[in-house]
Amino acid sequence: MEHMDARTAIGLGAASGPARIAGPGEAIGPDEAALAGRNHGLPLEALRYDITPPGLHYVLTHYDIPPGDSHAWRLTVGGLVEEPLSLDVAALRSFPTVTHRVTMECAGNGRGLLDPRPVSQPWLDGGVGTADWTGVPLHILLAVAGVRPGAAEVVFTGADHGVERGVEQDYQRSLPMAAAMAGDPEVLVAYAMNGSPLPPQHGYPLRLIVPGWYGMASVKWLRAIEVSAVPFEGYHQASSYVFRRSEDDPGTPLTRIRPRALMVPPGFPDFMSRTRVVRSGPVFLTGRAWSGHAPVASVEISSDDGRTWHEADLDAPGRHHWAWRSWRTVWTAAPGLHTLGVRATDTHGNTQPLRPEWNTGGYGNNAVQRVPVVCLDE
Numbered sequence: 057m058e059h060m061d062a063r064t065a066i067g068l069g070a071a072s073g074p075a076r077i078a079g080p081g082e083a084i085g086p087d088e089a090a091l092a093g094r095n096h097g098l099p100l101e102a103l104r105y106d107i108t109p110p111g112l113h114y115v116l117t118h119y120d121i122p123p124g125d126s127h128a129w130r131l132t133v134g135g136l137v138e139e140p141l142s143l144d145v146a147a148l149r150s151f152p153t154v155t156h157r158v159t160m161e162c163a164g165n166g167r168g169l170l171d172p173r174p175v176s177q178p179w180l181d182g183g184v185g186t187a188d189w190t191g192v193p194l195h196i197l198l199a200v201a202g203v204r205p206g207a208a209e210v211v212f213t214g215a216d217h218g219v220e221r222g223v224e225q226d227y228q229r230s231l232p233m234a235a236a237m238a239g240d241p242e243v244l245v246a247y248a249m250n251g252s253p254l255p256p257q258h259g260y261p262l263r264l265i266v267p268g269w270y271g272m273a274s275v276k277w278l279r280a281i282e283v284s285a286v287p288f289e290g291y292h293q294a295s296s297y298v299f300r301r302s303e304d305d306p307g308t309p310l311t312r313i314r315p316r317a318l319m320v321p322p323g324f325p326d327f328m329s330r331t332r333v334v335r336s337g338p339v340f341l342t343g344r345a346w347s348g349h350a351p352v353a354s355v356e357i358s359s360d361d362g363r364t365w366h367e368a369d370l371d372a373p374g375r376h377h378w379a380w381r382s383w384r385t386v387w388t389a390a391p392g393l394h395t396l397g398v399r400a401t402d403t404h405g406n407t408q409p410l411r412p413e414w415n416t417g418g419y420g421n422n423a424v425q426r427v428p429v430v431c432l433d434e
C-alpha cells in the first residue's frame with residue numbers, strides 16, 4: 057500500500073464525527089465482536105457480591121493495556137502549580153490514603169440495545185462493577201503541588217496510546233477544578249483494588265477514581281496530572297462522551313451516572329437465548345441499584361413488561377454513598393411467559409425510562425432491564 061493509502065486505511069488525519077450507526081437489521085460484525093471479547097461485562101449473577109470479585113468487574117480499554125513497571129513508573133503533577141511533582145509509586149503511597157467503595161459504570165452500557173445501534177463496544181447491560189479502591193485523595197496531591205490562581209481544570213493522561221476516529225492520541229480526560237477537589241467522597245489516585253495491587257486491565261500501577269461519574273472519567277495507567285487555565289478539548293472530552301441526539305447537536309458532556317437497577321437473573325438460563333427458566337410458585341428476586349446523582353430512594357419490580365410496578369425492599373443506605381445497594385422481593389410465578397423489569401429512582405427524582413433515549417454515541421442508556429422468563433408448571 058502506498059503511503060497516503062496506508063494512513064487512509066485507519067482514517068488518520070481525517071478526524072470524523074460520532075460513531076457509525078449500524079444499518080437497519082445490521083448484525084454485530086467482527087469489529088464489534090473483537091471489542092466485546094476484549095471488554096467484557098459483569099456476568100449478572102455476580103451482582104450478588106457486595107464487592108465484585110477480581111476478574112468479574114467489567115473492563116473497558118480503548119487501546120492496549122500498557123506495560124506497567126511499578127518501580128520505573130512516575131506520576132507527574134504539573135501545569136499551573138507552584139511546585140511540580142514527580143512521584144514514584146512508593147512516594148505516592150507515603151501520603152495519607154483512604155479506601156472508597158465505588159460502583160463504576162461505562163457510559164456506553166446499554167449501547168448494544170439501541171435501535172439503530174451506534175457501532176462501538178456493544179454493551180448489553182453488564183458494563184458495571186463495584187470495588188474498594190485505595191489511594192491518595194487528589195486534593196492532597198494538588199495541595200502539595202500548590203494550585204496557582206487561574207486554574208480551571210485538571211487534565212489526566214494515561215500511558216495508553218492509539219488512534220480513534222482519525223486522531224492519534226493518549227487516553228486523556230479532564231475534570232473541572234471543583235470536581236477534582238470534591239470531598240464527598242474524594243477523587244482518588246488509586247493503587248489498590250479490593251486490597252490488592254491494581255490488576256493490569258484496571259490500570260496497574262495507578263489510576264484515577266472519580267466516585268459517582270461514568271467510568272470514562274477514571275483514567276487508568278495514570279502518568280500525568282496537569283492543572284490548566286483553559287478547558288481541555290481533547291478527543292475523549294470534546295468529541296467522545298457527549299450526549300448528542302443528532303450529528304449537529306452540540307450536545308451535553310456525560311458526567312454522573314444515571315440511576316439503574318439490575319437483577320440477578322432468576323432460575324436457570326437457556327444457553328443461547330439466555331431466557332430464564334423458573335418453576336411456578338414463589339421466586340426470590342434480588343439485585344443492585346445505584347445512581348451517581350443522589351442516593352437511591354426506591355426500587356420497583358414489574359412482572360408484566362412495565363405495565364404495573366410494586367416496590368421491592370431496599371437495603372438501608374450504608375456509609376458508601378456511591379456504591380450500589382442491594383434490593384430484594386418475592387414474585388409468585390404462574391406458568392407461562394413473563395417479562396420481568398426493575399427500575400430505580402433516586403432522591404433527586406431521577407428514574408429510568410421504559411424506552412432508551414437514542415443518541416449518536418449510544419451513551420447513558422438506563423432504560424429498564426427486561427428479563428424474559430419461562431415459568432414451567434412443575
Ligand SMILES: Nc1nc2c(c(=O)[nH]1)N[C@H]1C(S)=C(S)[C@@H](COP(=O)(O)O)O[C@H]1N2
Pocket residue numbers: 113114115116117118119160161162163213214215216227257258259270271272273274275276277
Ligand atoms: N487510560 C485509560 N483510562 C480509561 C480507559 C482507557 O481506555 N484508557 N477507559 C475508560 C472507560 S471508557 C471506562 S468505562 C473505565 C473502565 O474501567 P475498568 O476497565 O477498570 O472497569 O476506564 C476508563 N479509563
Ligand SMILES: [Mo]
Pocket residue numbers: 116161162163164271272
Ligand atoms: Mo466507558
